[in-house]
Amino acid sequence: MSDITAVLGVIGSDCHAVGNKILDHALTAEGIKVVNLGVMVSQDEFINAAVETGAQAILVASIYGHGEIDCDGLRGRCLERGLDKVVLYVGGNLVIGKRDFAEVETLFRGMGYDRVFPPTVDLKEMANLLKQDVAARS
Amino acid sequence: MSDITAVLGVIGSDCHAVGNKILDHALTAEGIKVVNLGVMVSQDEFINAAVETGAQAILVASIYGHGEIDCDGLRGRCLERGLDKVVLYVGGNLVIGKRDFAEVETLFRGMGYDRVFPPTVDLKEMANLLKQDVAARS
């Protein structure tokens, strides 16, 4: 069993709830403590929850296409709030339209996310990466 | 009523019979006398029929993809046999694969065909062109 706590949520005005429930289920099954904020989560709510629970990671989902607008600036706010070690993941249908994933990845890495995932990600593999990344940070 | 006689047939080892029956039907309806050789017609059979019937036009169909091989040389043989005024049309799925029609047209024009038609041709329009072309040649 790992001792990881991760904050999970769907950012912005995004109502897509299904993937969120499944992510929760899958991460929990992998022994990760999940603080699930559900859908329509603001950047501040993510950060508050991480601060409160001492989470090592924040997993941001954006499905509805406004990711480019909604996800920008989260890394900066984390730093402002003293979360300088927190692992930031982002995944989903991150941008508007069918775009080359490599391009999308570069865009979100540029925003300070440690890893960027397409909708087809294997959740078990992702959980393993998370464990490694958290271990490497602490 | 026009006084045009046209030889019609599907060239080479090609068995596609449906379009041929419809072309016959459509041209006849437009007042053109059709000498229909059916499927699997050799270049010589086309020419013999044109010579025998005094046809002003030969309509070559190739559907099965071997058009590039089968249709080459017909214009030359027509000239050899004294058919120097005959209008030569070709149509169907003329080459192997889905290729840009403009390319296919250039290829078959290069072989000496007066007009080249894709499978989606409107047969009424084609019959009108035929009447014009025959009139212009005589």
Add this chain to the structure above:
Amino acid sequence: MKLKSEKMTMEAFQAEREEVMRTWPTGQGVDFEDGVRYQLALPESKRFSSALAKAEREGKTLCQPRAGVALVDEHIKLLQFLEPSCDLLPSTIDAYTRLNHYEKAAEGVARSLAAGTSLLNGFPAVNHGLAECRRVVEALKKPVQVRHGTPDARLLGEITLAAGFTAYEGGGISYNIPYAKKVPLERSIRHWQYCDRLVGLYEERGVRINREPFGPLSGTLVPPFVSHCVAIIEGLLALEQGCKCITLGYGQAGNIVQDIAAIRSLRELGHEFFRAAGYEDYALSTVFHQWMGGFPENEAMAFSVIAWGSAMAALSGATKVIVKTPHEASGIPTKEANKQGLDATTQLLNMVREQVFPASPVVDLEVELIKREVRAVMAKVFELGNGDVAVGAVRAFEAGVLDVPFAPATCNAGKLMPVRDNEGAVRIFEVGRVPLPDDVLAYHKEKIAERAKAENRAPVFQMVVDDIYAISKSKLIGRPR
């Protein structure tokens, strides 16, 4: 609870209207009388209700895409591009506007202008305002509907109906439960009574606006009776406010028998409940949504999901079908991908249009099953509301009597858990507090047991997860590997 399904008085409406129109600057210039004049001047060919009525008469299934981008000119170009390939047009509204975050939408418009491409997932009609929306309507020949997901759609309705849109999707339940998190149901129902009343006022002035409750809800394994109940309640709420042209919707489940039975029962139940409530003078039609859950990424596979939905739409006798695109799994489609979805749909509609799905006792049985489920739940809704359907709906959600699977709204119990049976029909695995008759429940359990046995595993949540992924992984039923 001050809520009641009763026609809003003119005073109440007017008072509320003044408030609504102040919530964003573009509300200011919108005049109802001007809207009526504008609507009355529209040619018949732009009237949604007329197209539906004609399709109903001819037994034809019309097709309609989803489409919306941030900027007006681009939006017009998009719709003009799609127009020749469909019967009915949409304007799909962006997600910020849906939540009345007009400043955010403004930011999206500005960033889209800068980026030279739409960064919004829809058309921000409120931000663009009346005149710009009229430009959209005027650029098109076919009827245009507002399609969204807005719990408070009052301002959006005022602007778009005055602008000549002739159909309005949504409802107080169907645009809350799947689309919002913390909006009290009572509030969204009240706000939609306003929208319905607005449509009713147009109707009274001779302008027929089509109203379409959003059928598919969360789009994910929703059992037909669940969405039917919501559709019927929203139909009743709309009729009460004077709406006269109602389209009830359903999202494809994937099992032939269930899908055909669903549209048939939806139509019959609609009439049953509407007439029982004393409404006679209305036009009813149905809409079938091509598969609303997760799509396969592979476009060839997506085409098959689209085609199958089209076939079922036509065979079930739905009045229209809402069309997906081969880009569904990836993102907002390009206009070309959107047209491809329409072309695929048209081909299949045309190939089955004249065919009659053979009469079968198996289908009749499924129709009866759905009807019994709906009647049981609706009886409880009326009971909880002491005869008032609005109050009943709110209390039914509170009590878990109405329960939509996988919905984000906190006012939804989320106890009902669906799963596919061995032939792929959506059945009830955990009923929560939904009052289905015992024998009906036993039937569901039996059907699920059949599958569990075939798969040699107990029907646990993993089975549901597998079903959620199934179609995107090129299956209907999520079998274990």
Add this chain to the structure above:
Amino acid sequence: MKLKSEKMTMEAFQAEREEVMRTWPTGQGVDFEDGVRYQLALPESKRFSSALAKAEREGKTLCQPRAGVALVDEHIKLLQFLEPSCDLLPSTIDAYTRLNHYEKAAEGVARSLAAGTSLLNGFPAVNHGLAECRRVVEALKKPVQVRHGTPDARLLGEITLAAGFTAYEGGGISYNIPYAKKVPLERSIRHWQYCDRLVGLYEERGVRINREPFGPLSGTLVPPFVSHCVAIIEGLLALEQGCKCITLGYGQAGNIVQDIAAIRSLRELGHEFFRAAGYEDYALSTVFHQWMGGFPENEAMAFSVIAWGSAMAALSGATKVIVKTPHEASGIPTKEANKQGLDATTQLLNMVREQVFPASPVVDLEVELIKREVRAVMAKVFELGNGDVAVGAVRAFEAGVLDVPFAPATCNAGKLMPVRDNEGAVRIFEVGRVPLPDDVLAYHKEKIAERAKAENRAPVFQMVVDDIYAISKSKLIGRPR
């Protein structure tokens, strides 16, 4: 007539074989015993009959593409590319080889080499010869079938079976009537008796080769009973020569009821006639061909035709489906387009696989209709042949008792004229000299009259022409505009 459906003696076979093997140089090195050894050494996974038997047991519909190009390495690349997306592999033979024009095929190979791209519409297996064909089989993991259209397929059969192909399509009627012009039917049937005997000899040595009469014939509005009769006759001819694994085929007509009834009746009639003729020890399976007539050019629309065919294949319970591609209307597909056809098919097969088409009296009626038609025609075939099915077949074609619409062969009467009815089922507009029972004929006429009335025009040839174009113009029924 020296023709007779009777197992060829070993002497007759050997004598004929020597001649056959001399018709092209690549015939020389081919040794039957070596072929048997090679076949016996193949793993079970490459055996076509095993894959079919497994599918039959599991009630699964397998999918198979068409594919063939001029050069061996390219052909291997093509099949390897498709292999992960399908269950069964083909090698589609080019049209010169089909007509034994091996010099022409050689020219095609040479020109293809020069052009750097295939200029042949298939794989010229005879020209490439035994060793090269074995390279194909060895490069693949799944079973490979020879698919062609060859009236005299003796040499092709000797080479490809010795090379390890485990299934052989065709038949003396189905590979003559739609594929040739002047080949006497008696001759092609005799030549196919040779092929069947060859398969029988392999069978006797423990090597099961699947034999599949070509179901769709001209692919254009062929009424089910017509292709069923041909399929059954060719099945009987093959069984007589010792073949034991038979797949009967049918090309999609487009009407649900008719297509489902067609596969059901085909299977039942197959058993009925085979058992009546005294055969018991055989494996029977069925193949459904996605729409074999003209396709729409628009690829999105083509996808829907493909999807609809896949749905019907699975729902009708066919053992395998032959898959079209989005390039169908244009030309030989690229390998990518070919894979797209397979992916679309797989998605739909998987989505309906577990579903049972609801039992319906309407389908039962159609099954009965087809059975009565087939029995009436087959009775006449046997009568004309004095009990011999080979002789009967030849005489039946002479007499117009068997008559395939739109076929090029001069030995085919071409008097029977089909047309769609008001629901799109293929009916008989002019029966020619086909001996259908009077009440059956009256039923066809009545169904057509229904349509004629709906269209306000007489059922003349233009209606047939409109039907031929219909699917390529995005309709099932060719209605007047």
